[in-house]
Amino acid sequence: DAGVTQSPTHLIKTRGQQVTLRCSPKSGHDTVSWYQQALGQGPQFIFQYYEEEERQRGNFPDRFSGHQFPNYSSELNVNALWLGDSALYLCASSYGQREEVGKQYFGPGTRLTVT
Amino acid sequence: AQRVTQPEKLLSVFKGAPVELKCNYSYSGSPELFWYVQYSRQRLQLLLRHISRESIKGFTADLNKGETSFHLKKPFAQEEDSAMYYCALKTTGGFKTIFGAGTRLFVKA
Secondary structure, three states: OOOEEEEEEEEEEEEOOOEEEEEEEEOOOOOEEEEEEEOOOEEEEEEEOOOOOOEEEEEOOEEEEEEEEOOOOOOEOOOOOOOOOOOEEEEEEEOOOOOOOOOOEEEEEEEEEEE | EEEEEEOOOEEEEEOOEEEEEEOOOEEOOOOOEEEEEEEEOOOOOEEEEEOOOOOOOEEEEOOOOOEEEEOOOEOOOOHHHHHHEEEEEEEOOOOOOOOOOOOOEEEOO
C-alpha cells in the first residue's frame, strides 16, 4: 500500500488561472480532507469529503472547491488564483466514522506557486 | 473560536535530557487532541492521540482540561526525535482538525 498519494508534486501557475490537485486515499479509507500549509505555519483545514459530499468546510472562499469520486479519490480545485494561494496543499485520508476521522494519514503534498 | 497554540517555534535540548513540547488550546467543549510529527523529508504522521492514552516512541501527553493543555513529554530525548511537532484539536461532533503552528525540536548530541 503506497499510502496517500498526491499529484502533481509541484506546479507553477499565474495569477487568475485555475488549478486542480489530486489525491488518492490510503487503501480502505473513505474520507479525504484537504489542508493548506503556508510557510512556517501549521496545516489549515479547507474541507472534508465523505460519501462524495463536502461534510465540513473551513474558512476558505468559494474559489476553493472539491470533489470526491466513487473510488474515494478526491480533487481540490482553486479558481482565480491569488499570490496568497501559494502554499503546500496536503491531503489526508481516514475512516469516516466520527471517532476515527481524526486519525489521519497524510500525503506528501503538492507545492503550488502562484506568480 | 477554537485555537491551538504552541508557544515555542524552536526547542533545543541535549540527548538524554527530558523534553516537553507545550500545547494549549481554546475550546469550550470536550476536544479530541493529537500530536503529529514530521521527520526530515518525510510526510506528516500521527504520533499519538489523547483518547488512546498510549505511549509512542517514549512520548506521552496528558490532557489537562483545567489548564486547557496537552503537553508532549519524553523523559530522555534521542537524536532521532529531532523533527517538527504539531499539536492538533478536533471538536466534539465535528470533523475539522485545527493545527498549531508547530514546534521544531532539535536534539543535540
